[in-house]
Amino acid sequence: MQFNEQIILKGLNLDSFELKTHQIIDSTNDECKRISSNKDFLVITADKQTKGKGRKGKKWHSPEGNISLSIAFADKDFSVPISIATGIIVKDALHEVFNKSLIKLKWPNDLVFKNKKIGGILVEKEIFANYTKTIVGIGINLELDKKESWWTDLKDLNGKKLRDTIINKILVRFETFFNNGLHDWKILWEQSCIHNDTEISVSKDAEIIKGKYLGVNDLGELLLQNEKDEVISFSSGEVSIKGIYNK
Ligand code: BTN
Secondary structure, three states: OOOOHHHHOOOOOOOOEEEEEEEEEOOHHHHHHHOOOOOOEEEEEEEEEOOOEOHHHOEOOOOOOOEEEEEEEEOOOOOOOHHHHHHHHHHHHHHHHHOOOOEEEEOOOEEEEOOEEEEEEEEEEEEOOOOEEEEEEEEEOOOOOOOOOOEOOOHHHOHHHHHHHHHHHHHHHHHHHHHHOOOOHHHHHHHHEOOOOOEEEEEEOOEEEEEEEEEEOOOOOEEEEEOOOOEEEEOOOOEEEEOOOOO
């Protein structure tokens, strides 16, 4: 399925964006690592990925017709965790395109539709002598060839037909965030998070820790009140929340 670059770039400051569209690639995040750009944002999108990467070394199934999108830029101090901000941006972009609230966020950055996963975000950083390259990878399932019990797609909403527009709305919102920040991000996060006021189980190494979800701290780390009433923080690299998708 072809991309329409005019739709993807609509309303963006073209001095700041370099867009490369591919029909097939290993991973759009890896392509961002291989090439450099003299624009503020390098955007790579692919119809299909052969080695799509998920968090924690997992594979990301990326058949043609879905969204495999990466945005690379020189890091700056955002005062909001980039993965949390991206989750909010993507959710809002989808709500704008479909004109209704349908997506929730699962910590740290799963996109959830009808209690199943329809997308995820993988943030990677490369540190060079004089700057850090941040790569934000976004995968959204618009129409999958196969589904697991815990993940689904946006086929019922005709998501595939709106792919270029969805990418455009994400980029427009991302540019605004980059320039202006994201105010009240904790409130925005809480409004969309599926864990609010729930008991959760967190898996860390081989251990399962149970407790009440208390939100996130300034670093975007998960706050959990354990059975001894202690508040513990966990980073996204350490743990994942269990039992949401009935895996
Ligand atoms: C996750 O939920 O585990 C994160 C999935 C991130 C997938 C996207 S698709 C575009 C970009 N390229 C990759 O190889 N991965 C990310």
